[in-house]
Structures are given as structure tokens and as C-alpha cells.
Amino acid sequence: MSQFTNVDLQHRRLAAMPRGVGVMCDFYAERAENARLWDVEGREYIDFSSGIAVLNTGHRHARVVQAVQDQLGRFTHTAFQIVPYESTVALAERINALAPVAGPAKTAFFTTGAEAVENAIKIARSHSGRPAVIAFGGAFHGRTMMGMALTGKVAPYKLGFGPFPGDVFHVPFPSVLQGVSVEDSLAAIHDLFKSDVDPQRVAAIILEPVQGEGGFNVAPAALMRGLRSLCDQHGILLVADEIQTGFGRTGKLFAMEHFDVKPDLITMAKSLAGGLPLSAVCGRADIMDAPGPGGLGGTYAANALAVAAAHAVLDVIEQEGLCTRASTLGARLSAHLEVLRVRFPEIAEVRGLGSMIAIEFRDPQSGKPDPARLQQVQRKALEQGLLLLACGMHGNAIRFLYPLTIDDALFGRALGIIEQALQD
Missing domain, CATH: 3.90.1150.10 (Aspartate Aminotransferase, domain 1)
Structure with a gap:
């Protein structure tokens, strides 16, 4: 003791x-x-x-511990943006092959889930040239400024921290107990387009396939299909926040695999590295390549120890x-x-x-x-x-x-x- x-x-x-x-x-x-x-x-x-x-x-987990110990014997940090290393390239290749994204994919690594969300919005805005984002009531997307703006719950996350970034809009998430149907949610987006924001100014719609802090509300399949249709109609990107749902939690590696539509971008973190800080954004290659060199990154992004742990986590999920x-x-x-x-x-x-x-x-x-x-x-x-x-x-x-x-x-x-x- x-x-x-x-x-x-x-x-x-x-x-x-x-x-x-x-x-x-x-x-x-x-x-x-x-x-x-x-x-x-x-x-x-x-x-x-x-x-x-x-x-x-x-x-x-023994495999994760061993992977971190092995990497610790080589080096802990070079800053991938200064001196890169193969393990991170290999992890990006693995995630690109596994993530339910249409067509060729690319992955960028960060440190926290909030960073992943922030960068997903940066990428969406860079690709589309548009500023606005639509999120859902009850959502949780982090405690950074854009994360708080996207989060659909005031207490305790937003109290006293405003003003928040503009051009962020919220609509209700479907809930039987709350009396909100899929039709209600989709109609709310159409109402936004009439009263608050031109759809041609919307870069992305972001949602959790299963809301986390919001109460583990599962997105109905009809909502996903409706959002995909809306996004395709107006040139909007669909962003799946899989930070809490990812890496086996819902019975699939990613929760979006339960649906018959695919997002344009996926954020991930939490269980990606089995307890070490690592996050990522994976998406269609043409979208991910929108920001110029230096527009994405972070000092500890793709930390070598966390990347080693993530390889072990993917091995464990598959083999066990x-x-x-x-x-x-x-x-x-x-x-x-x-x-x-x-x-x-x-x-x-x-x-x-x-x-x-x-x-x-x-x-x-x-x-x-x-x-x-x-x-x-x-x-x-x-x-x-x-x-x-x-x-x-x-x-x-x-x-x-x-x-x-x-x-x-x-x-x-x-x-x-x-x-x-x-x-x-």
C-alpha cells in the first residue's frame, strides 16, 4: 500500500x-x-x-505495456513534424484501411479528442471554403473553444467561458423519451437553412453515432441516411465524432459500420492508444489534403510511445x-x-x-x-x-x-x- x-x-x-x-x-x-x-x-x-x-x-494490457517498453528503449520524442518515424506512417496506413470512409483515405494524428475535433473543423473549412457548422443538442465535442461551441450542453462545459466561435448552429437529436423524432431533427436543419444560415455557407454537420455525455443516445439509421442525403445535396461534409464510440466499443471497430452510409471525416481518440494520449482525424484523401503544410500538427502529435501503444491496441482488438x-x-x-x-x-x-x-x-x-x-x-x-x-x-x-x-x-x-x- x-x-x-x-x-x-x-x-x-x-x-x-x-x-x-x-x-x-x-x-x-x-x-x-x-x-x-x-x-x-x-x-x-x-x-x-x-x-x-x-x-x-x-x-x-500486456501487449500494450510491452509495446511501450520496447519503444521506450529506442526514443520517446523527436516531434514527428521535425524527424518522422515509420511507426506513425504504418499506423496511418492501418487506420486508412480500417476506417469506414468512401474511397482513398488519409489520417493525421494529434494528442487529444478535442484537438481532433478542432482539426476536423479546420479541415472541413479549408476544403469547402465555408465557415458554418451544424451540431446537435446533447453533443459533447470537447472543452476547447470550438469544442465548447459545438457541444450541446451548457452546464458545466460552457458556463462563464463565452463568447464562443460564431457560425455554429444546433438542432435537436432524436430521442424517444424527449419526444424528438428523426423527422423533427431533419426538419430543424431545413428550418436553419431558411432562418439562420444559407446551406451554401455550411462546411460540415458533426455528430456522434452514439452520443456520449448526452446520454448514450443511438443515432437512428434514418437520421444518418437523411444527413448523408442533405450533405450530398448541399456540398456539406458529414463528420462522425467517434472519440467515445471507436475501437470496438459498439461491437464494430467504428460505430459508423452499423450504418449504410459513410462519413467524410472521422475523429478518434480515447481507446485508440489504450491509455496513452493520441487522437486522429481520418477522412477522404482529397479533403484531408486541403490544408497546406504546417496547417495541421502539434508538438506531441503522434508521440512515439502512444503510436506504439495504438499498434498494440489494434492487434489486441483483432486477435482477441x-x-x-x-x-x-x-x-x-x-x-x-x-x-x-x-x-x-x-x-x-x-x-x-x-x-x-x-x-x-x-x-x-x-x-x-x-x-x-x-x-x-x-x-x-x-x-x-x-x-x-x-x-x-x-x-x-x-x-x-x-x-x-x-x-x-x-x-x-x-x-x-x-x-x-x-x-x-
Whole structure:
């Protein structure tokens, strides 16, 4: 065990770090392995957060650790834009071959998901010569200035940080519980074209195939087809933000593989490098080549250690069948939650895709969002050693983000804790 206590570290954090860095847990990690982590006082937790969907291959997967150690013995950083290296070229080639983009593709690497989103908009604007972007309510696209502008949720992400970049417009995302249909969403875009922005000024429409912070709302296939048709009609680029949905989480390597249309650009990050910071934008080659040399990049973009980890992650996903595993675990979880929904009517909906599953809490009588019930269940689960994350526009949904490498016994134990937390 560590020489520190959780209480001591909590006091130190509050004194040394600003309150704007929100921290959910009051305990501090000491070590982790696959789907479990231990705090500095030795208590074990089952990790159903995966560092916010970063650890699809689990904590410290042996293949990822070995790849990073091997690269560490060669070099850690040259700045790819100064002295390049083969591993990054090879990773771009792999992603180009795997990403569901129409025609020849190219990939640029960055460090964070927000950077990927920022650069996707830069690329779209450079290619189209247009300024405007359409996003969706409930979306989360990052905490940088353009990321906040695109994000469709005010608190806590936008409070006090404006003004934001202009020419960003939002429309409702389809939701059965919110009473928003696909037709409503598409009609809202047509209304924008009549009242707020000429479609010939719109560079891109960006959306998450499954909303993350917004509550794990799955984009209906009809929405994707409608957006693709609109984009083709008006020369607008369709951008899929796969930062949370990518790398096996939904049962496919990319969530867009569930749909019969293809985006022009895809952003990715989180589970790409198994815990190391790496992000990317992949898209049609002609679009990706729009910015001139020096227009894209970053000091740590395509960091050698992260690139080595990403190669290992792709190997693990393929060789361990993690896309199939995601579908299997997700079906098991969904079936369990549907049984619980009969017993606990405050569970208004079980939804998701693959292993990107959420439950939403609403008052059974009024139908209003019930974040208090979520917080109660989350707290009870944590007391029993299960780490769960909230999401949703009203903070009333629990999202389940276990590593896809979790073993069956531990997964079953977690399902029992979920049931017990609801009963308590």
C-alpha cells in the first residue's frame, strides 16, 4: 500500500489544484489491472468507467505495456513534424484501411479528442471554403473553444467561458423519451437553412453515432441516411465524432459500420492508444489534403510511445475478438437491465449499441428526469466497489463503460452489485 491516505491526498488536491478540474471520486488510484483498480489504501474497485471509455483493452494490457517498453528503449520524442518515424506512417496506413470512409483515405494524428475535433473543423473549412457548422443538442465535442461551441450542453462545459466561435448552429437529436423524432431533427436543419444560415455557407454537420455525455443516445439509421442525403445535396461534409464510440466499443471497430452510409471525416481518440494520449482525424484523401503544410500538427502529435501503444491496441482488438466480445457483453448487460427495469419502474429506458449501454432514470409518476435516483444508485454501487459514470442532459443516466477484456466472473459480480444498488 501507499504511504499516503485518501484523506491526505484529498486535502492536498484541494489546496493545490483549481476547483474547475472536477473530480468524481475522493479516493486515489495506486495500481490497476484489466478491469480492476486499487486505491492508495488497498481497496479494490471494479472499473466500469474505463477512464471515460479510454481502456477498451483494459488497464495495462500486456501487449500494450510491452509495446511501450520496447519503444521506450529506442526514443520517446523527436516531434514527428521535425524527424518522422515509420511507426506513425504504418499506423496511418492501418487506420486508412480500417476506417469506414468512401474511397482513398488519409489520417493525421494529434494528442487529444478535442484537438481532433478542432482539426476536423479546420479541415472541413479549408476544403469547402465555408465557415458554418451544424451540431446537435446533447453533443459533447470537447472543452476547447470550438469544442465548447459545438457541444450541446451548457452546464458545466460552457458556463462563464463565452463568447464562443460564431457560425455554429444546433438542432435537436432524436430521442424517444424527449419526444424528438428523426423527422423533427431533419426538419430543424431545413428550418436553419431558411432562418439562420444559407446551406451554401455550411462546411460540415458533426455528430456522434452514439452520443456520449448526452446520454448514450443511438443515432437512428434514418437520421444518418437523411444527413448523408442533405450533405450530398448541399456540398456539406458529414463528420462522425467517434472519440467515445471507436475501437470496438459498439461491437464494430467504428460505430459508423452499423450504418449504410459513410462519413467524410472521422475523429478518434480515447481507446485508440489504450491509455496513452493520441487522437486522429481520418477522412477522404482529397479533403484531408486541403490544408497546406504546417496547417495541421502539434508538438506531441503522434508521440512515439502512444503510436506504439495504438499498434498494440489494434492487434489486441483483432486477435482477441473484442468487437464480438463487446456485442456479447452488451447483450448480457442489456438483458439483465431489462429484467431490472420491470422491477424498478424508475428505469425509463435501457439503450445503447454493443457495449455502449445506458439506463435513464425518470420519476414513474411525473415522467420527469430523476438525477437524485441516479446519484443514489451510483453511491451505493461505489460503496460496494463498483465505479459507475453518469451522463445525459439532465444527469439522470448511468453509462456502463467496462473494459471489453473483463472476465466473465468479474462481469457477473458487477451485475450483482448493480442489482443490489438498485434495491438499496
